Amino acid sequence: MSQRTELNRRTFLRNAGMAALVGGVGVKSSEAATLNAQGSTQSATGRYDFDTIYSRVGTNSSKWDAQIAKFGREHVQVGMGTADQDFRIAPAITRALRARIEHENYGYLTIPDSYRESIVDWNRRRYGLEIDPETIRHSDGVHPAIISSLRAFCPPRSKVLLLTPNYNGFYTDIRVVNTVAEESPLRLVNGRYEIDFEDFERRIDHDTHAFILCNPQNPTGNVWSREDLMRLGEICTRRRVVVLADEIHCDFVTNGNVYTPYATLDDPEVVRNSITYKSVSKSFNLSAMKCAYLFSSNPDYLDRISGAGQHRQSMNTLGIVAAEAAYNECEDWLDQLIGYIDETQSFVEAFVRTHVPHVQFVKPEGTYLAWLDVSDAIDRVGAMPAVAGDPQATPETTFQRYLVEHANIHVNPGSSYGVGGAGRMRMNIATSRQLVELALSNMAGALARA
Numbered sequence: 353m354s355q356r357t358e359l360n361r362r363t364f365l366r367n368a369g370m371a372a373l374v375g376g377v378g379v380k381s382s383e384a385a386t387l388n389a390q391g392s393t394q395s396a397t398g399r400y401d402f403d404t405i406y407s408r409v410g411t412n413s414s415k416w417d418a419q420i421a422k423f424g425r426e427h428v429q430v431g432m433g434t435a436d437q438d439f440r441i442a443p444a445i446t447r448a449l450r451a452r453i454e455h456e457n458y459g460y461l462t463i464p465d466s467y468r469e470s471i472v473d474w475n476r477r478r479y480g481l482e483i484d485p486e487t488i489r490h491s492d493g494v495h496p497a498i499i500s501s502l503r504a505f506c507p508p509r510s511k512v513l514l515l516t517p518n519y520n521g522f523y524t525d526i527r528v529v530n531t532v533a534e535e536s537p538l539r540l541v542n543g544r545y546e547i548d549f550e551d552f553e554r555r556i557d558h559d560t561h562a563f564i565l566c567n568p569q570n571p572t573g574n575v576w577s578r579e580d581l582m583r584l585g586e587i588c589t590r591r592r593v594v595v596l597a598d599e600i601h602c603d604f605v606t607n608g609n610v611y612t613p614y615a616t617l618d619d620p621e622v623v624r625n626s627i628t629y630k631s632v633s634k635s636f637n638l639s640a641m642k643c644a645y646l647f648s649s650n651p652d653y654l655d656r657i658s659g660a661g662q663h664r665q666s667m668n669t670l671g672i673v674a675a676e677a678a679y680n681e682c683e684d685w686l687d688q689l690i691g692y693i694d695e696t697q698s699f700v701e702a703f704v705r706t707h708v709p710h711v712q713f714v715k716p717e718g719t720y721l722a723w724l725d726v727s728d729a730i731d732r733v734g735a736m737p738a739v740a741g742d743p744q745a746t747p748e749t750t751f752q753r754y755l756v757e758h759a760n761i762h763v764n765p766g767s768s769y770g771v772g773g774a775g776r777m778r779m780n781i782a783t784s785r786q787l788v789e790l791a792l793s794n795m796a797g798a799l800a801r802a
């Protein structure tokens with residue numbers, strides 16, 4: 353381990369008072385409570401604190417606890433897989449939830465107009481996107497909404513278009529409804545992924561009925577331009593392919609880039625050929641509160657989703673309370689977080705360039721995900737899948753295990769993101785920068801020792 357790496361570890365431990373996290377002994381489910389007891393979320397100057405480590409260990413977190421259960425506490429110093437945040441949520445959300453739980457009854461509820469209005473106001477205020485409240489349908493997640501849409505438009509065994517590398521969860525949705533992913537690989541040009549429009553259109557035939565657009569794209573971090581979206585939209589409209597626009601990551605846009613909602617494209621025909629999916633889950637870290645929504649200017653599409661797609665609107669009481677507070681009261685918190693994430697992405701870029709040989713990283717345009725190029729690192733550690741072991745193993749899953757065992761960090765293997773994911777790992781950086789630095793230092797140390 354280099355001197356710098358060792359110094360980072362020591363500084364980190366001193367600042368965080370987290371010997372238990374690193375030593376891996378005596379960790380109990382009370383770990384989170386003990387570590388989080390002190391510290392406030394907002395200073396007198398109005399700045400929110402994203403730096404203080406907020407432990408989630410012992411809270412059934414899939415990013416931390418599920419990996420600890422699988423690999424052992426000593427091997428998961430930093431969980432960076434599942435796409436959620438480690439930060440404390442905005443205080444106004446906690447206040448709203450506290451007020452609601454004072455009333456001790458959680459029977460069936462009517463989704464209040466005020467929640468729908470908060471969705472409309474938020475999208476108008478931030479993105480100039482006008483949503484007719486009558487066209488909003490509610491869902492307990494983007495996945496269930498996409499699944500019912502695929503059911504509505506895609507007969508069994510038909511093809512669903514994706515630009516890849518793409519979010520691994522879509523492959524499950526596509527499988528669940530007995531359809532098949534048709535992958536159009538993005539082209540890597542000077543470190544940036546671009547759409548190959550000829551390839552995209554060539555893949556459409558009589559058996560292709562839907563295209564799942566991911567804007568911004570998980571895991572590459574592309575924030576698609578108005579021109580790119582228009583070209584995709586024109587192809588899909590002309591070829592009668594419905595556009596399912598998943599914009600769940602839209603609030604995280606860095607580098608001065610601009611998110612263009614698909615529903616703001618200039619051609620009403622192109623917009624009418626689409627459904628948009630959104631949620632407070634990524635932006636305000638409310639994913640397990642289960643509140644998402646879809647909307648479309650096409651009443652026929654909405655009818656088909658609730659009819660043939662069998663979509664049943666379903667939400668939970670606390671989710672609605674949290675989402676409404678987020679949209680109405682927490683814009684400042686989110687703006688500060690976006691700035692923090694932007695700086696962390698720049699930090700990762702600089703740190704990787706200077707201290708992590710065999711890894712390359714280009715700062716993305718959006719999302720809180722870092723899509724690392726680890727092809728040289730995989731070669732260096734000889735991360736070839738064991739022949740007799742797991743038949744699903746890939747160099748990336750083998751490298752994932754290598755990093756768990758030698759760097760004590762958990763990141764996602766690129767091979768789970770479809771064509772183009774080879775030689776890549778996805779690192780979720782929505783955590784304290786101290787932990788990001790520790791993770792990268794550990795990675796550098798492991799690769800130096802390899």
Ligand SMILES: Cc1ncc(COP(=O)(O)O)c(C=O)c1O
Pocket residue numbers: 435492493494495496519521566570598600601631633639644
């Ligand atoms: C692009 C994208 N869509 C959907 C989801 C999941 O959405 P939900 O939890 O609302 O079902 C994720 C989660 O990582 C995602 O990255």
